[in-house]
Amino acid sequence: MSPKITTELLKQLRQVMKNPRFVQEPIQAYIVPSGDAHQSEYIAPCDCRRAFISGFDGSAGTAIVTEQHAAMWTDGRYFLQAAHQMDSNWTLMKMGLKDTPTQEDWLVSVLPEGSKVGVDPFIIPADQWKRMSKALRSAGHDLVPVKENLIDTIWSDCPQRPCKPLITLDLSYTGVSWRDKIVALRSKMAERKVMWFVVTALDEVAWLFNLRGSDVEYNPVFFAYAVIGMNTIRLFIDGDRMMDPAVREHLHLDSTLEPEFRIQVMPYGSILSELQAVGAGLSPKEKVWLSDKASYALTEAIPKAYRYLTPYTPICIAKAVKNAAETEGMRRAHIKDAVALCELFNWLEKEVPKGTVTEIVASDKAEEFRSQQKDFVELSFATISSTGPNGAIIHYKPVPETNRTLSVNEIYLLDSGAQYKDGTTDVTRTMHFGTPSAYEKECFTYVLKGHIAVSAAIFPNGTKGHLLDSFARAALWDCGLDYLHGTGHGVGSFLNVHEGPCGISYKTFADEPLEAGMIVSDEPGYYEDGSFGIRIENVVLVIPAETKYNFKNRGSLTFEPLTLVPIQTKMIDVSLLTEKECNWVNEYHQKCREVVGAELERQGRHEALRWLLRETEPLARVQ
C-alpha cells in the first residue's frame, strides 16, 4: 500500500479556504470529519471526503487542515493503516495515547490569534460542534459553518449520491408493523412532552418504516430523513423509489389510512427548509426531539428553547431490544453463516498448503459460500482477511498491494459477516493451518479466556456493558498484554453491524444498560505489530440468567452465543484453561455440532459436516 500523494490537493484546499466564493472570511483551519449528513459510520463513496483529502480510508478518523499543517485523529484500530495510507504531509494523532492532544488542544496550539476554523454544518454533529466551538472560543478563535463543502469544491470526479431501490420487510421479519412503531414512538414523545421527532440516522429511518435499501455498502439503509409529528409523518427521500408498487403498498401511500398514519413524501434536499418552517411555527412549550448527534445544521433549524436533545433517541433504544421475530431471524442467519464458514475453513484447510490461497482469494471464497445461503443480501462489512503481520492491522482489508498468501506457518485471522434478510452476522475466527508456536497458543488462549469471561458473565439487570469490558482483558493483563479496542458493539437486525446504544467498551460511560433481547459482539483480541493478530468474536444475545439468589429482586442477565462456528482447538493451550473455561468450550462446540451439524446435513454438505465434527471434539483438560 503506497500512501496517497496529497501535496497538490492540500494546496487546492488551502486556496479555497481563502476564496471568498466559498467562505465569507478566510478560514485558518478546516475540519473534515469522517461522517455524512446522518453521522453514519459507513458512508457512500460521495461522502468519503476525509479519505479523498488524506488517503486514509479507515472507518473512523477526523482530518484537520490548517495553513501549515494537516493532521489526522484516529483510534488504535487504525494506527498502522493510517500511517501506511497517508503521505508525509500528514501528522497521525493516535487517539487514546496519553501524549496525543485533542483536536481542540492541538488547534489552539497551532493557530494564529483570532483564527476562524471552518466545518460543513451538515457533517458535524451538534454535540461535537458545541464542544469544539466552546474550546475554540475560550482560546479566542471561532468555529464557523461553511455551507458549501470545501472538499466537494476541489473533488472534480466526486461520485453521485446513490439512490437504489428499497426492500420492504413484512411482519415475519420485523415482528412489529411500522404503524405500531409510530404509535410507540408517539407515546414516548408524549411522555417527554415533545411534539416533533426528527429521525436523522439512516438506520433509524429504515427500522421505523420496516424498509431497507442499499445506498451505502454493507449497511442496508437508504438516504432519507423523517419528521414525525403527533398527527403527521413526513418522509424525505429522493428518486423514483416511491413509485415502486411494493413500497407504495407497504407504506399504504394509496390507501385511505387514518390521517395520523398518512405519510407525506418530500424531497430529501428539502429537510432543512421544512425543519426551519417547523421551527418557525412552534408555539411555546412545543418541543422538537433530536439526537444530540444530529447535524449542527438541522439542530440549528430549531430555535434553542424548543430543542429537546438526547444522546440516544427512543428509536435507537427500541431498535436495540430485538423482539421474538428478530431474535429468531438472527438465530437463522447465524446458522446459515456458520454453514458457510464451515465450508470455508474446510476448503482452506485443504487449499492453504498448496500455497495458492491469498487473503483476497479467501475473502472471495467466504463471500461465495455465504451467497449460497438463503436470503443472503450482501456482506455486512469489508471482510478482514489477514495473515501473519497483516493480522495486526486491526481493521485491515486486503488489497492487491498488501495481499499475502496464506501459509501453514502463519496465523490467519478472518473477521467477516453478512446481511441476510433475516439477520446480520459478524464473526471472527483465528486459525492456524500448520503448527502454532507455544507463544501463539499462549496468546490465543488468553484471548479465549477473555472471550469466555464476557460470554459466561452473569450480571444484574441494568448493568451497563462498559462494566464488563475488563473481564475480557483480565487474563491478558495478568501477563502484561492488552488490546487497543473495545470488546463489543451492538449489532442490528438486518441493519448496521455496529449500532448503539449498548456495547462493551472501556471508552464509553453513557451506554444504555443491557437488557434481555439486546445483541452485542464479544471480541477481545491480541495484536503484535509486524507479527500476527488474534481475535475471537461471537455475536451474543442478552438473555435472563438463572442464579442461586436474587438480590433485591433485580434479576440477572447473561449472554447466549448466536454465532456457532468452532473455535480452533489446535490454538488452545488447554493447561491455561480452568475447568469452567474448558467446559464452556466443550458445551459451545457441542451446540455447534447439534445446531450447525443438523443444517449442514440438511444442506447435504457432508464434507463440511465431517470438518465440523472433527473441529468440535471435546477438549481433554490436563489435570
Place this chain on the structure above:
Amino acid sequence: MSPKITTELLKQLRQVMKNPRFVQEPIQAYIVPSGDAHQSEYIAPCDCRRAFISGFDGSAGTAIVTEQHAAMWTDGRYFLQAAHQMDSNWTLMKMGLKDTPTQEDWLVSVLPEGSKVGVDPFIIPADQWKRMSKALRSAGHDLVPVKENLIDTIWSDCPQRPCKPLITLDLSYTGVSWRDKIVALRSKMAERKVMWFVVTALDEVAWLFNLRGSDVEYNPVFFAYAVIGMNTIRLFIDGDRMMDPAVREHLHLDSTLEPEFRIQVMPYGSILSELQAVGAGLSPKEKVWLSDKASYALTEAIPKAYRYLTPYTPICIAKAVKNAAETEGMRRAHIKDAVALCELFNWLEKEVPKGTVTEIVASDKAEEFRSQQKDFVELSFATISSTGPNGAIIHYKPVPETNRTLSVNEIYLLDSGAQYKDGTTDVTRTMHFGTPSAYEKECFTYVLKGHIAVSAAIFPNGTKGHLLDSFARAALWDCGLDYLHGTGHGVGSFLNVHEGPCGISYKTFADEPLEAGMIVSDEPGYYEDGSFGIRIENVVLVIPAETKYNFKNRGSLTFEPLTLVPIQTKMIDVSLLTEKECNWVNEYHQKCREVVGAELERQGRHEALRWLLRETEPLARVQ
C-alpha cells in the same frame, strides 16, 4: 432511633422562603446540599444544615423543600439510615435505583409554572449549579442564589464555626516542603497559562502548606482558603492561629523570604471580596484556575471569560500520588493500627460470650487501643460498629437507641480507622465469635473473592480505577448477589479518609488513571436488610507489577495491601476458593504475622500476638 420531628421546622423554613427579609422574591423550593463552603464531605456541626432540617445525618444527601413536599436524595449506603431518621414529612429518594427521579426531574414534576428555586451560593458547587440551573431554566423555572442561608435563619442554637490550633508537619512526614509544593503548583499553572489558582478544598489548603488542624471531626483540616499567584501567596484564615510561633516559623512569616514565597495572611471572610478584586483587575488572557466543584459564589467572582475550571485541581492530583516519606508513614500507621485491632479482636473474643459488649463498648475499646499507639491524633471517621441486622446499614454508627449487644450468634462488622501523624487508616473486618452458618460463610467467601480479585489484579499503567470495579463483584454476580456502593476510594496521608481523584467505583468515569504511589481502599461487601452485613476492606498502595510480557512498553500496576489485619478464616468456605485465592490469603496472613507480629512483640503485647498467630494459620485447601 426515632425520627426527628420536622413539622414545625419545615413550617418555619417555608415561611422564610417567602420572607422578603431573606429573599428578593418568594421561592417555591429551597435546596439544602450536604456540603459546606468548601464542598467538604465531613463537615463541622455549624454546617450540618441538611441534618438539622431533616434529621438524616449520613455523610451524603441533598434535601429539597418545596411548599408541599420535602424530599431527600441519598445513595445505597444510607437508604435504611435515612428511612429511620426522617419523619413522614420526608420522601426518601433512593439514588441509583432505576425509578428514582433526579432532583431536577423531580423539581420539574412538582413545581408550579415559573417557579424560583433557591440555594446558598456558597454551598452549591459551580458544576451542580450549572446543571441544575440549565435543567430548571429549560422547564421554565429559575435557580436563584439566596445570600443568607435560610436554614441558619431558623437554626436558633446553631453552633459556632470552629477555629482550633494548627499542627505543623516537617519534611520527615511530608517529604516535600510547602515552598517546593508552591513551585510545582506554579509550574502547572504556567503550563496551563493561568495566573492565579484558588485553593478551595480544605484538604488541599492543608496539604499545600504542610499544616493540619482539627476544625472538622475526623478530617485534620482547618477552615481556610488560599489564592496562589505567580508571585503572591494569600492565605485566608481566622483566629489567633497565626500567632503560634511554631506556625509562624513553619510558614516563615517573620523571616525575609524571597517575595514570591511571602505569605499574606487575610481574614477567612474576606475571600469573596478579595477574589472579586482579583477578578476585576485581570487583563485579557489572565486566567484564574478553580475546581469546577468550587462554590458558585467564588466561581462567579471571576468573570466567565477568565475562568479556567477543571474537575481535579493540580493539588488534588499531586496529593494523590504519595512520595516515599508519605508511603513509609502510611506503612507505619497501618502497622500500629493492626496492633490495636489485634488487641481489640483478642479482647472481643474473650468478652463477647459474656454478653456485656455492646456496639458502643466495642467501638470505644477500638479507640482506646488505637489511642495507645504513637502519633495517634483522632479517629479518621465515625466507627461503624455493627452487629446482626445493624450491619446491613452500610454507614451505621451505633447510638444508644440502636446499640446492640455483640453475641456468639451474630456477625459483627467493624469499619474503623484513625489519623496518626504519619498516616490515615481505614479497615473493615467482619467477624463471628460463635459458629457462622453455611450461608453466612458462603456470602463472606464471595466478598473475599471480590476483595482478592481487586487486590491481586494486574492492569496496565494508565488504567482508571472504575475499570476494576466489576472484578470485586463477579463472584457475587455469579450467584445473583451484589452490593450498592462503590468498591474503593482514595485515602489521604494524615488527611481525609476519602479523597479524589482516584477510586474504584462503577459510578464515576472521570476518575484519574491509577499510578504507582496512589492509595485506595478495596472494600466489597454484601448486605441483607434485617439480617447481617459483610465487608472486607484493606487500604492498598498502587505499585508497579512484574509481568511476563510488556505490551507497548506501558508497564503494569497492581496493589500492595497496607492494612495488615487477619481476615477471619472461620468465616471462609475454603471449598469456594481457587488455589490462587487460597494462596493469596495464606501469603497475606504470613505477612501479617511477620510485620505485625514483630511490632506486637516489640510492644510486649504477647496475648494479642498469640491471637494473631492463631488467626493467621494457613488455610488448607480442599482438593
